[in-house]
Amino acid sequence: MRDGMRLEAPRSLTEMVAARLEQAIVDGEFRLGEAISEEMLAKxxxxxxxxxxxxxxALQRAGLVVILPKRGSFVFRPTADDAAALCEYRLVLEREGLRLSHQLAPAQTLAAMNGAIAEMEQSLLADAVAYGRADTRFHQTSLDYCGNPYLSEGYRLASGKVSALRTHLTAHVDERRVISLGEHRRMAELFAQGKLDTLFDLLAEHIARTRQVYEEILSAPGPAPRRITLS
Structure with missing residues (x-):
């Protein structure tokens, strides 16, 4: 049978629930560390x-949920050290993704970067969640075109947590989004010019600033829980 004629199998209930719950965590409908009621979700x-x-x-395997015996399920809440390790992981993978994608698919990668930047511009001051999603797409782009499925999959293993931290801890700050947008524009320019060493330096600075924000916020007392509305 031709590949184009294959039918995609419908997703199971578990997959649909997991996808919706993951998006809710990433978009900030649950707070970090918040208890998740199985009964409430089922209803x-x-x-x-x-x-x-x-x-x-499934979401526990992805690092987005923590299940504690006899206590229940909770949205993950990383320590400052956890966030720092995640930022180091990001830097290693994104830097290699940029190098490979520039070799293999520079035009496609740049077009996707600019598409994400356009979405970031549209949502800059109006929609922090939409801005965070576009920010995530920008950083995912080089891994999508790097040509190495193991590298791409390695990044996706942590992408949910990265996206959630971006939404919960940085995307809602208007001043931070303005700075972030300028950095992303400059990274795309450097990629287009083939100035990869300068791009790597900027990426390291960009992630280091993010790491600093994470560490400051995660070291402070957490906010009160907020309930999710699933519809």
Missing amino acids: SFGVSRTPVRDALT
């Missing part, structure tokens, strides 16, 4: 608790 989705429980287990 909101109109499903039994079994697919909810399975979805939470």
